Amino acid sequence: MGFEELLEQVGGFGPFQLRNLALLALPRVLLPLHFLLPIFLSAVPAHRCALPGAPANFSQDTWLEAHLPREPDGTLSSCLRFAHPEALPNTTLWGEGQTPEEPEGKPSTVPCSQGWEYDHTEFSSTIATEWDLVCEQKGLNRATSTFFFAGVLVGAVAFGYLSDRFGRRRLLLVAYVSALVLGLASAASVSYVMFAITRTLTGSALAGFTIIVMPLELEWLDVEHRTVAGVLSSTFWSGGVMLLALVGYLIRDWRWLLLAVTLPCAPGILSLWWVPESARWLLTQGHVEEAHKYLLRCARLNGRPVGEDSLSREVRALNKVAAGERVVQRPSYLDLFRTPRLRHISLYCMVVWFGVNFSYYGLSLDVSELGMNVYQTQLLFGAVELPSKLLVYLSVRHFGRRLTQAGTLLGTTLALGIGLLVSSERKSWSTALAVMGKGFSEAAFTTAYLFTSELYPTVLRQTGLGLTSLVGRLGGSLAPLAALLDGVWLSLPKLAYGGIAFLAACTALLLPETRQAQLPETIQDVERKSVPSSLQEEEMPMKQVQN
Template structure:
């Protein structure tokens, strides 16, 4: 019996038609790095100190220089910098003569707000609503709130995509992200911003997972990995563009609006994006599937093959069990192999995402300019993906996945022991770690789509993405542990990356195998176990 992959190979599974799909998805996918990494700039906390303008009422105070006003008003930290959250209860003029000891002087929390250094970012969430000092955790939580939206979006949109189709849910994702992305920029309070960011994340999740699955389901076996890696390049270049964009825009409201704008042209040309013929066949929708396959064959110069094929012949391509059955997330754990697969894959997704964003959301933690660090992070991912492009078929998915995670863990551990005064070296090691982490993340997207059958692919992908976004949501909270010990977050991220790198070994290899179509393909076929052996690295 002919499989769908055989049919796709006949109409050319990596021709002009597939390139056209990929190019149409690249522009809207730029919003992913823009929004996912936006907190590096929108929630940036600049240098700040208490507003001491209330002391200006005294004649002596008014005659002091700016530096002298700070000396008599703000206590000094151990590193010699002025305190960000404390001020003297009243001016201490004697400090102009001897400012060496301020520990015994009475201090109070900032009484009249803060003064911020706007030389890096003119406006951020921290400067807009004073999210510093005791409110600093609210500033950090904006990333967590966004990724909670991404997490729930992955589960909901993933399920609906398996039920109603890839194309319609792609449009829904575009609309949700556009509406609430622009609304975020117009937020008048922190609470409103939190709600808008949650809903933006909900929609952005669909843009991510639906576009990946739609692309993979139109690619043949031989070119699946190449197509996904090329598609994922938009994330790396988007990361570079984000650094430049934040530098030019320099205001959190304009940055959020600009980050959402790539969806506007995508909403216009969405009509020309084809539905997944593989999904249509799995749902028994033969005539729409035949229409899109004929279109693919025509564009790829294989029209004659489809002319010889009748719509009814598509029924013979694959025998799906219970064609009219509606599948849900529960089907991921009903059978033994799928249950084991889901448990392992979900854990790996959690660890990969948490450690990846542990690096990505820390552009200010290594001592260099945040715009330069973001550019370095973006550029570092390109060689990783080029390497994956050539190694993923030669050495297999498992080797690249596990190796990338173990090397990520090593780089993160190195940054725990490298002295803080070696800022440039620490940033370089972090960028290398991010390169390996991005390589692992890229492989994982392809790996997961190959592990799950067509009837549950979007459900499985959505569930894994749900756990990944849970990991991302936890990542900023883990970063708060630097208040206990500055190296603790990096140590935890290192252990997490290394742990799931070892866990990946338990997954089956999928290199050069057909995509499973049904649950029975996963449960009854022995190809997964045998493929793991035949494609192991030499």
Template sequence: MEIEEAYQVVGEFGHYQKRAVAVLILIQVYMAGQSMLIVLVGAAPQYHLDQDVSRFSSHQELSQHVTFTEDVDSIVTEWFLIQQQAYKVSLAGSLFFAGVLVGNIVFGPLSDRIGRKPIFLTALFLEVIFGYVTALAPTYELFAFSRLLVGLMNGGIGLVCFVLTQEYVGKSYWAMTGTLSNMTFAVGIALFGALGYYIRPWRHLATAANSPGVLFFLLCVTLPESPRWLYSQGRTEKAEEVLRYVALRNGNPVGNLTLRRVCKAGRDGEGSGVMRLVTHPVLRWRTVVLMYIWYACSLVYYGLTLGASETSGSRYVNVAMYGLVELPAYPVCMYFINKPWAGRKKSTASFLCLAGISCFCTIFFPEKTGVLLNATSLALLGKLMVSAAFNIVYVYTSELYPTVIRNAGLGVCSMSCRVGGILAPFVPSMRAIHSSMPFTVFCVSGLTAGGLSFLLPETLNAPAAETLDQLHSAPCGRVIHSKVRLYEDDQSKLNRK
């Protein structure tokens, strides 16, 4: 039987799979804390200098003449990262996301080649270690370097963890598990804001935010390898063994479960890796379109986040709101992507276009007014729409790539996503050209990405491709090759005549 038929026998989302997926989803809370750590540990309080800072030639001299007027414990107050040294806080944050970028590129192809579980556990273990280095760092230089390493591991964990939540269950549950992963990340941001409110010393906060990783690592050690990955690699007997184990733990033991034998990925030049995304005609076009969509989602999402966060008040409340504002997007997109009249493609395109239109409409409304409809509310509506699109894109992308190259595809798309996140802070500075320029950029990005989404095939209720050979025959590959096949069928009929 095929792998998808085996899930029908074993159970698409049984008791054991629910527990395994729950652990993987809850890891998103830990990852969110690591991603948002610099926001609170790098908090810059108000301060007073009794002399001109240019006179100070050393860190010790500066510390004797600066007085912080707020009761804040952060890397700023410990290492006096003010004035000419203030850039170091942003640098540490940039190093984290640079690490995430590299982690997406490196760990995706590695997990496709070596396996999901060993790469995932290695990255999780090292992230916990480097997280404690962050909390105990005696100097800024070691702190910044540890953030780079934590980001590197975080990028790998996020990618492989998301894929595992998909591959442990039947395809009909992919949208749900993918959405829950993204929703839990948003909840994790809110919880981190609450944690920072109660734990103020930055070293204690870094330790508390990192410690759940130890528990998650111990829980994940017992998880099995992805049966889909084993099957795609030609390790059919091992895949059958894992499926029987899952069936037993689901309370649905199966005695005779035999999968159809497939050739190991990599034979006859099929291979897995980033190069297949370039050389394979279907994957090449698909990857180019998806990379732009991921880039646009990230640019609009983070750009709007920076714009919406320009409010006064408690920094802890603001951090929590960054997460909570996303939550309504997830049930909305879950509803639409499972409807035949909407599906993945139309939902992605619609939410991106609505995000672009919302940004465009902000040009015609004042930023602050007493009425409900204003630039701020429209910007938040745009963020809601792009959050929904971002969530769908994760699920949609995993369905568009075969198992043998799924992590590599997600890794390349995530790389493009990080580029959008890096560029997003520079967009608000375009106000110097014209006040409407930032929202014009967001509008154009959302509309163009939404339009390109229509070039991708629909994957709703379509069987997932396991190998590159199946990609040509899978429904999600028919859009690109339909004309070629029709021509070949006509030629075959003519030859028979």
């Protein structure tokens, strides 16, 4: 017998599973609060050189014009000042109707040697204003996002491997505690170096949420309800995106903002008392008695009349099946490439995850050109993700995971491509296309988690997700740096985001379909299906269910 039959006896979707989804909603909400936090944390308000005797406001009065040069677009420079403003005409001596004349030759300019003055109208404090990460240092401001996602990348590898070896629930506790401690340390940073290090380590801790939560939910669900539960669970991410807009609006100081998004980890630690370990994983590791305990708890909460003796016999029978897969070696990333079909899945999933992350974070972190303030843009970007979940739910049920993954990535590509053809003066069209691109990229992200979790066997599911998440976070870490390409050509960042998304869309079509398929338990379950034609891939999962 298979685990699906055993799960059917104790209830594959009921109060037990709903409670599990509710308990695991918190890490889903916390992830966007941290992943998209640089929108507010690293915001760069209007600024200019600190000048003795300068007016308190940022109005372009004649005094500032005598001390600050103008940029090509006509605005006063944020990074330079005149070396000898006294050589310029004395603005207080101009007569009515007169204008200052340029002295002979071009006035020499120098960098801001006495720091900067910032406009605190929108933000009372950000890391850019805290450590003057502007002008020549603006690369360090962008780099904080790259450091964070580099930490997520490393954490994905560690948590993927360790959760397959030591269990999902235990490593989720490690992720919660680490995120809480490191988040508090980040908020208390006394230097940029300390902030960069603690923020990178926080990313490593949060990686545990990204690759543990979805499998821990799916491994307790039957085939029929996997899609609806997966999409429902992902709506908590969208809720977190919109919540970030509200929290960022209410808290304008970066330290208090970071503290506000970190403290919810404390009740999350307490909630793990009620979160069950994956019975699938326990059986593949030979922990029959513990799996038996959780299955009985599931049956009771779901109101299923299951006898302990009969359930024990079936659990032992299932354990004999899984025993053939267990070897002396622990799960390894090399196992993902040892057999032909797993190698096929792993390589293509890596490309898809890179494209999904690169385009999603490229769109999400660039909110400066939409003609709205940062809070309105963030709220709109979060709101558009909700209908994208409905799109995913309908599409994966009717067209399958593979076509949905490719289609959503193609939609992202088209939105970015058409956006390049629209004049910058037509703000409404640019905003609409950016919002559409954000919706499609979120739909691609939702599908990627569901699709990848179904492709890998239970014994390597976390390891597989760890690998693909590693490559995905590499894409996420490069996205903020790709935005700096606008210095070479203004349209180059969007071309990069769209081109990578298109490559990922084409690659997704090479993956096998998993619609209505039972979750594979062992490597042999995956390899029994020789890489089939696209028609056979659609038919085989249906035959498994009928049998």
